[in-house]
Amino acid sequence: MTSAGSSTPRTRGRRGDRPMVPKAEFESYYGRPVIKAPSWAATDIAGYFFLGGLAGAGSVFAAGAHLTGRPRTATALKVSSLAAVSLSAAALVHDLGRPGRFANMLRVLKPTSPMSVGSWLLSAYGPAAGVAAASAVTGKAPRIGALGTGAAALVGPAVASYTGVLAADTAVPAWHGVHRELPYLFVASATAAAAGMALVTGPTGENRPARCAAGLAALADTAVAAAAERRLGMVAETWREGRPGTLLRTARVLTVSGAVGAAVLGRHRGAAIASGLALLAGSACTRFGVFAAGIASAEDPKYTVVPQRETKRT
């Protein structure tokens, strides 16, 4: 049977000023999805989003620590960024199936393909992060190390933000609908992860910037996520319900409690580590939550058909 789906809008108490969601009456072909969900594995691609953010924002943080005389934090974040970008490259290759296929990514440079742009960004960023970490750990070639640190800090923000475009430049309703907000959400989440890493690995005597960054990141993350849900209209259901909803709510709780913990108790080593771990986990939950919301929105024809019927009418 061709199903005539209907769902009444969820009327949760929060944010009563949200515009009325149109009643989702629609027809579909036996309830089958209209678009195809990406076949990407969550561990590979959501993991890649998280690791890329951790690496990119971590490099900026490392450069700041380097410049302001916080050497142990700087070294720790240079190493964590190199580890994160190496793991993220491994996740990408795992998703492609075999290493040789990554070489095909560098056949062309296409600005219309966020994945092509991202591959070139990674190719520039990875070696810079490697030089920065190697010099910091061995203590050799400090000038080249500083150059690598600076280069990684300049390319790092692009590595952290382009993944927002990568997800948004698809027909997936829960991603494309927030193509304006997603890069900001991803850099806020990346900053939270880098601050978390600095809290975990850096000495407490050097962690004031991390505690400060955790607060800013949590504020930005919460505000942008709320804006994204407002923008999505009825598609925001996919951000609130089921597994993605659980992941995204967990992400908010972890990020905010990590930031508060860092601000209040961050001078104590144990509290700093706990807050840092909460921030890292919160950032990971944000990426996995957004990823899962995208899959959920692609699999239900309602989220493709109902918003398009609205745009067709206007």
Added chain:
Amino acid sequence: MSEERVGFFTDTSVCIGCKACEVACKEWNAIPEDGLELTGMSYDNTRALGASTWRHVAFVEQPRPDGRTRLPLADGQQAAEEPAPDGGEVRWLMSSDVCKHCTHAACLDVCPTGSLFRTEFGTVVVQQDICNGCGYCVPACPYGVIEQRPADGRAFKCTLCYDRLGTGLEPACAKACPTESIQFGPLEELRERAALRVDELHRAGVTDARLYGHDPDNGVGGDGAFFLLLDEPEVYGLPPDPVVTTRDLPAMWRHAGAAAVSLLGGIALTFVLAGRERR
């Protein structure tokens, strides 16, 4: 483009659901089987377009209390009524779906390797030796056409029989269609023919007849494969108002740039705010 742009006009009002197009496509392009499961979706066991289904015949079988779409017979008579068990009537809509070969093709735009390209006939084709299995074209397609084969990860879809076009043959599905539901030819000519056909149906009282994907000003710049439908597109599993996602890409890159700068500025600000450590 050195040649004239060609495409398909699929007139679903004359589709008899014989699946000759599905079979001819499989045979000519040597596409692997999809498995032999029964879906319970009327006579549709292939479900959707995919890596191994480049033509897909949809069967919409619905009891309709408000009556069914009545198509005129060749001599102008109406077909006999077939009452449904519950007192209403059963409506049948059949439609052979295919890759739309969009003017602005999201799959082609987002492909990071240049594996997808536009041919001299204005169609969109995947070069299988270059596709690296990243799967980005799959969620990019607003029609849900292209798909990866699970075994090797590479993406496959209709080529509009690129190999046949080069030698002056028409695509296998159009060649095999016994009712001329699938018409192949220069796109401009097909659009004229489609406009005549939809007028003819409207005059015969089939007010639900409408063209889909024919408009060069639609969200994908017009489809190289367009359709005459007898109900809303979503009834057939088609999106009502698809848009090529790369239309918003300049805005996305601007926001990503601003986000990157705010990350840089935000972390710099934290170092300023934090100042020196209290000992």
